[in-house]
Amino acid sequence: MNTLEELKQLIKSSFGIEPKTLKADAPLADYGLDSLSLAELLFAIEEHFNLDFPDDRADVKTLAGLAALIDELKLAAIA
Amino acid sequence: MKRRVVITGLGLVSPLGDTPDQVFESVMSGRSAVELWSDDEIAPPAVVARSPFDVSSWFNRLQLAGVDRVSQLAVAAAEMARADAGLAALDENSGVYVGSGMGGAAAIEKAFNNHLESGRVPPLTVPAFMPNAPAAHVAMRAGIHGPVFTYSIACASSAVAISEAAKAVSRGEIDYALAGGSEALLVPSVIRAWQALQTLASPTGDDPSKACRPFSKDRSGLVLGEGSAFLVIESLDSALARGARIYAELAGSGISCDATHLTKPDAAGQVRALHAALRDSGLSPTEIGYCNAHGTATLVGDVIECEALRQVWGNDIDQLAVSSTKSMHGHLLGAAGALEAVITTLAVARGALPPNMNMTEQDPACGVRVVTEPGTPAPDLKAAISNSFAFGGTNAVLVFRRID
Numbered sequence: 001m002n003t004l005e006e007l008k009q010l011i012k013s014s015f016g017i018e019p020k021t022l023k024a025d026a027p028l029a030d031y032g033l034d035s036l037s038l039a040e041l042l043f044a045i046e047e048h049f050n051l052d053f054p055d056d057r058a059d060v061k062t063l064a065g066l067a068a069l070i071d072e073l074k075l076a077a078i079a
Numbered sequence: 080m081k082r083r084v085v086i087t088g089l090g091l092v093s094p095l096g097d098t099p100d101q102v103f104e105s106v107m108s109g110r111s112a113v114e115l116w117s118d119d120e121i122a123p124p125a126v127v128a129r130s131p132f133d134v135s136s137w138f139n140r141l142q143l144a145g146v147d148r149v150s151q152l153a154v155a156a157a158e159m160a161r162a163d164a165g166l167a168a169l170d171e172n173s174g175v176y177v178g179s180g181m182g183g184a185a186a187i188e189k190a191f192n193n194h195l196e197s198g199r200v201p202p203l204t205v206p207a208f209m210p211n212a213p214a215a216h217v218a219m220r221a222g223i224h225g226p227v228f229t230y231s232i233a234c235a236s237s238a239v240a241i242s243e244a245a246k247a248v249s250r251g252e253i254d255y256a257l258a259g260g261s262e263a264l265l266v267p268s269v270i271r272a273w274q275a276l277q278t279l280a281s282p283t284g285d286d287p288s289k290a291c292r293p294f295s296k297d298r299s300g301l302v303l304g305e306g307s308a309f310l311v312i313e314s315l316d317s318a319l320a321r322g323a324r325i326y327a328e329l330a331g332s333g334i335s336c337d338a339t340h341l342t343k344p345d346a347a348g349q350v351r352a353l354h355a356a357l358r359d360s361g362l363s364p365t366e367i368g369y370c371n372a373h374g375t376a377t378l379v380g381d382v383i384e385c386e387a388l389r390q391v392w393g394n395d396i397d398q399l400a401v402s403s404t405k406s407m408h409g410h411l412l413g414a415a416g417a418l419e420a421v422i423t424t425l426a427v428a429r430g431a432l433p434p435n436m437n438m439t440e441q442d443p444a445c446g447v448r449v450v451t452e453p454g455t456p457a458p459d460l461k462a463a464i465s466n467s468f469a470f471g472g473t474n475a476v477l478v479f480r481r482i483d
Binding site for chain 2: 014037047
């Protein structure tokens, strides 16, 4: 499973939103995520992927953006 | 000028159910919701009273971000009270008055567990556990823009909240109040803390549902419960003008503080609250037919409460029927006064005396007339009181009067 699909599954388990309805480039706000639920999602991502978002990078607004950031942080952790 | 204040809506999520009718019927039949909680790996067994609750009826998954169970229960109970009162819209002329002893216990426990395990603490921990979160959620859900207050006074929290709400309505500061309490602290670390205090009922009896035995010679302590209850309070004139159903009049209240000991109750302090409540309501002791006692079933507490009642009622003490319904729904701590206010309101409205269950033999040191039989009618019941006496020494007494 690629990072984007993993993210969609995580959103499903966190908020019950069906993965097939999620578009990679749509703003997460379109799915009803507000500042509070987004904070919870970022926390769930950190727990799931065992990584820490740097404070200045936690403002990604779309799934595609989030997936790219996760991949970047995972690579940085290996390197 | 003081306006007369009445109760026109009831809502609750309690160990005995989530409709006023169902809860009152359960109480009158003597049904207990107390059960054994056991998870040997986390904490020693305890007897508790949990509230069955389906959160999906009240919040979708996105709305639940940062909402602890204590706020979930509060929103459900308050919304049911508002609907029961037939009030569609509330605004800046309305207020929210909520009692809670602890706030979001589950959120606090999770934060500490995470802190010690992964080091990553959920980002919404603070707004989830803050004690005023239940009041804030109730206000947001109902669109209430007036005073939104939280009272954290241990076991007297919600009785004080109701008293304060009634005063605000009585003074004309607001038209409607949603007043009540919420508590949800049945998580292992908090149960352990209560066990450490040596005040909980023994879980070792044959029948856990009978673990809470107020005024009984063999009582062994209190049973922790969870839940939420709310009342809609408005002026008598307002209720009459809009043709609302009136359950009972909130005739008065009395508050005092022992100022003697952090956890040990004091009869003199309780007597002051009882006298203040009678004075505020303009009623004499013999006009009060029923007392929903604080009656937690601790060794010391029950004796002191009976002593206080005897001092105030004197030779008329046998005219006062007394019961602790905690024998069935447990001790809801910050929400206890609210749940017991709902039960006492219905006792007055329906002319019936809720029983005090599980008293195998009355403690001679608890010399009051205890209601031992389920289903006791009291058609002549005109007024009743509900006692809430807190750790920290604050005593609250609410007075309810029948509206004919």
